[in-house]
Amino acid sequence: MIQISDLNFSWPGQSKPTLIIDELNIEKGEKLFLHGPSGSGKSTLLSLLAGIQTAQKGSISILNENLAKLNDAKRDKFRADHIGTIFQNFNLLPYLSPLENVMLGCNFSRRRQANLKTQGICARKKACILLEELGLDTSCQNRAVSELSIGQQQRVAAARAFIGQPELIIADEPTSALDADNRDIFINQLFEQAEHYQATIIFVSHDKSLSSLFDRQVSLNGINGASL
Amino acid sequence: MKLMTLAFKSISNRRASVLLTLFTIAISVMLLLSIERVRQEAKQSFSSTISGTDLIVGARTGDIQLLLSSVFRIGHANNGLSWQSYQYIKQQKGVAWSIPISLGDSHRGFSVLGSDGSYFKYYRYGNKQNLAFSQGRPFHNAREVVLGSEVAKQLHYHLGQKIIVAHGMGNTSFHHHDDNPLIVTGILAPTGTPVDKTVHVPLKAIELMHGPKHGSAQIMRKKSNSDAQHDHEHEHEHEHEHEHDKHHEVIDSQLGDLIGQPKQITAFLMGFDSPLYTLQVRRNINIYKPEALSAIMPGVTLRELWGMLDIIEKILLLFSAVVVLISLLGMLTTLLSSLSQRRRELAILRSVGARPRHIFTLMVSEAVLITTIGCAIGVAMFYMAILIGKGILQAHFGISISISMLSNYELVLLSVIMVSGTLMGAIPAVRAYFYSLNDGMSIKV
Numbered sequence: 001m002i003q004i005s006d007l008n009f010s011w012p013g014q015s016k017p018t019l020i021i022d023e024l025n026i027e028k029g030e031k032l033f034l035h036g037p038s039g040s041g042k043s044t045l046l047s048l049l050a051g052i053q054t055a056q057k058g059s060i061s062i063l064n065e066n067l068a069k070l071n072d073a074k075r076d077k078f079r080a081d082h083i084g085t086i087f088q089n090f091n092l093l094p095y096l097s098p099l100e101n102v103m104l105g106c107n108f109s110r111r112r113q114a115n116l117k118t119q120g121i122c123a124r125k126k127a128c129i130l131l132e133e134l135g136l137d138t139s140c141q142n143r144a145v146s147e148l149s150i151g152q153q154q155r156v157a158a159a160r161a162f163i164g165q166p167e168l169i170i171a172d173e174p175t176s177a178l179d180a181d182n183r184d185i186f187i188n189q190l191f192e193q194a195e196h197y198q199a200t201i202i203f204v205s206h207d208k209s210l211s212s213l214f215d216r217q218v219s220l221n222g223i224n225g226a227s228l
Numbered sequence: 229m230k231l232m233t234l235a236f237k238s239i240s241n242r243r244a245s246v247l248l249t250l251f252t253i254a255i256s257v258m259l260l261l262s263i264e265r266v267r268q269e270a271k272q273s274f275s276s277t278i279s280g281t282d283l284i285v286g287a288r289t290g291d292i293q294l295l296l297s298s299v300f301r302i303g304h305a306n307n308g309l310s311w312q313s314y315q316y317i318k319q320q321k322g323v324a325w326s327i328p329i330s331l332g333d334s335h336r337g338f339s340v341l342g343s344d345g346s347y348f349k350y351y352r353y354g355n356k357q358n359l360a361f362s363q364g365r366p367f368h369n370a371r372e373v374v375l376g377s378e379v380a381k382q383l384h385y386h387l388g389q390k391i392i393v394a395h396g397m398g399n400t401s402f403h404h405h406d407d408n409p410l411i412v413t414g415i416l417a418p419t420g421t422p423v424d425k426t427v428h429v430p431l432k433a434i435e436l437m438h439g440p441k442h443g444s445a446q447i448m449r450k451k452s453n454s455d456a457q458h459d460h461e462h463e464h465e466h467e468h469e470h471e472h473d474k475h476h477e478v479i480d481s482q483l484g485d486l487i488g489q490p491k492q493i494t495a496f497l498m499g500f501d502s503p504l505y506t507l508q509v510r511r512n513i514n515i516y517k518p519e520a521l522s523a524i525m526p527g528v529t530l531r532e533l534w535g536m537l538d539i540i541e542k543i544l545l546l547f548s549a550v551v552v553l554i555s556l557l558g559m560l561t562t563l564l565s566s567l568s569q570r571r572r573e574l575a576i577l578r579s580v581g582a583r584p585r586h587i588f589t590l591m592v593s594e595a596v597l598i599t600t601i602g603c604a605i606g607v608a609m610f611y612m613a614i615l616i617g618k619g620i621l622q623a624h625f626g627i628s629i630s631i632s633m634l635s636n637y638e639l640v641l642l643s644v645i646m647v648s649g650t651l652m653g654a655i656p657a658v659r660a661y662f663y664s665l666n667d668g669m670s671i672k673v
Contacts (some may be wrong), residue, residue: 096234108581195256
């Protein structure tokens with residue numbers, strides 16, 4: 001699924017590299033817990049995986065596609081097609097309804113739209129189903145985003161990440177604003193969806209207590225040669 | 229979801245600031261369109277008021293003043309010219325036709341013009357069109373009257389109706405001649421010129437209005453008024469007293485005579501067989517010994533008039549253009565200031581796969597939407613403004629504004645605004661583009 005080898009990345013204007021990873025492989029369907037204190041290069045790794053940044057050395061392949069070999073537009077397309085993202089909080093566009101926010105997930109990707117088509121379902125219907133599976137009933141779906149609780153907002157963001165079946169879900173501290181109960185419910189729902197769609201999850205957090213829920217945990221400090 | 233839909237939802241989410249921006253753009257568009265429409269219609273209606281007339285002759289005065297008083301019924305001709313001079317000049321070589329006109333009286337706020345049959349034959353306006361009758365025929369004797377279309381419409385006059393024409397300018401006439409009713413024999417077709425608002429009577433009828441019987445009544449009334457010294461009525465009548473003294477004509481003239489024996493007329497219009505005669509006769513008139521006269525070529529004087537107004541026109545246009553520019557700058561400010569708050573939004577869009585060019589398009593679309601809606605509201609307000617202003621302009625300035633479709637020129641103005649709005653929108657769009665390139669998906673607030 002994901003192969004990282006001999007990765008070396010430094011932000012422009014910085015002499016010291018931020019991230020050096022010799023090797024990291026992630027299997028398809030794996031639920032990986034990536035933890036590390038702030039400043040350990042988590043965000044950098046995520047933007048490399050999402051193809052926002054490219055490494056100066058080494059390679060990142062996702063689905064056998066070497067991101068470094070793609071140009072900017074193709075990387076954008078690749079991200080739109082294959083990666084769903086959930087942020088820490090404030091994930092949603094305030095001027096769209098929760099339903100529209102979910103539909104936005106496949107708005108910029110032909111492939112994700114096509115995936116829905118082969119299932120014989122339209123984006124709106126699929127968004128409804130996803131939201132309901134994540135515990136948001138119809139009354140929530142068309143409300144203003146600002147009226148939703150943070151837990152509900154994060155579920156909308158999760159639905160948006162999953163719509164159109166991207167192979168990889170990147171979650172960047174999605175539970176840091178949630179209380180313990182909500183956090184566990186959210187993570188379980190995330191896993192249900194991921195298993196259902198056979199998606200790979202990379203879950204980033206500084207909260208080590210979550211790590212037991214995952215198939216595998218990786219400490220960024222442990223694998224990042226730059227932090228040594 | 230199309231980017232346009234996204235843009236629309238995004239700006240409707242920022243309703244308060246966007247509405248203000250829309251409003252300023254709409255007002256500026258309305259202002260620009262209104263000023264341009266009034267300017268053009270004014271020019272159009274001014275230049276089409278008279279055509280085919282080579283010379284207008286009146287007592288010596290400013291060229292523009294003579295034009296305004298004789299053709300536009302604006303202001304007064306202080307002096308008349310003698311009937312003898314008219315008779316002499318119209319027999320000059322090369323004169324094809326001539327129309328004597330006598331102004332200065334009014335009927336319920338509409339000016340009364342005395343002339344003879346040549347008026348309906350030779351007077352031309354617009355694209356050298358003759359006057360046409362929508363009903364009836366020209367007057368045939370001193371008891372008949374022909375109405376302009378607007379007069380008939382506003383006063384609800386019809387053919388065969390007897391009306392009483394008094395003298396003096398203004399809405400209120402002080403002397404009603406119940407003994408001098410005139411019969412409406414014709415109503416002219418609309419021309420869009422001051423002719424529509426004119427009551428046409430034979431010269432003889434003017435003379436009769438100021439006849440001796442009336443004169444004596446004046447004197448009697450004057451006596452009764454002598455206690456109240458120098459009130460308006462008094463002054464007004466006093467002015468006319470002199471005229472009446474001059475016009476001691478007898479009423480019993482034969483039927484069919486349109487002219488009578490006038491001593492004075494206000495002005496006369498002339499057409500010539502060849503432009504050469506025009507210049508020659510004009511020169512002769514300007515050095516005419518018995519009386520100080522002015523002869524003007526209406527086309528030249530119209531141009532002179534517009535030449536004087538040209539700088540004002542340009543300043544008006546400049547002002548309204550600046551107002552439009554300011555409103556667009558206002559939009560730019562709004563978009564730019566909201567941009568920094570929207571970096572999160574841009575990052576979210578990037579995370580769902582929007583490319584930097586999508587971000588750019590989105591931002592430009594917002595500007596295009598705001599400008600388009602602003603222009604649309606502006607156009608609606610413009611039509612409302614001309615609907616409201618139409619009557620006022622017509623009544624006070626004689627400018628008739630047509631409620632017509634937008635002209636090509638106005639469409640060009642609108643497109644210039646749209647293009648400028650789009651270009652303005654490109655500025656925040658470029659910034660957003662670079663934000664989204666640099667920030668990527670990392671959310672920076």
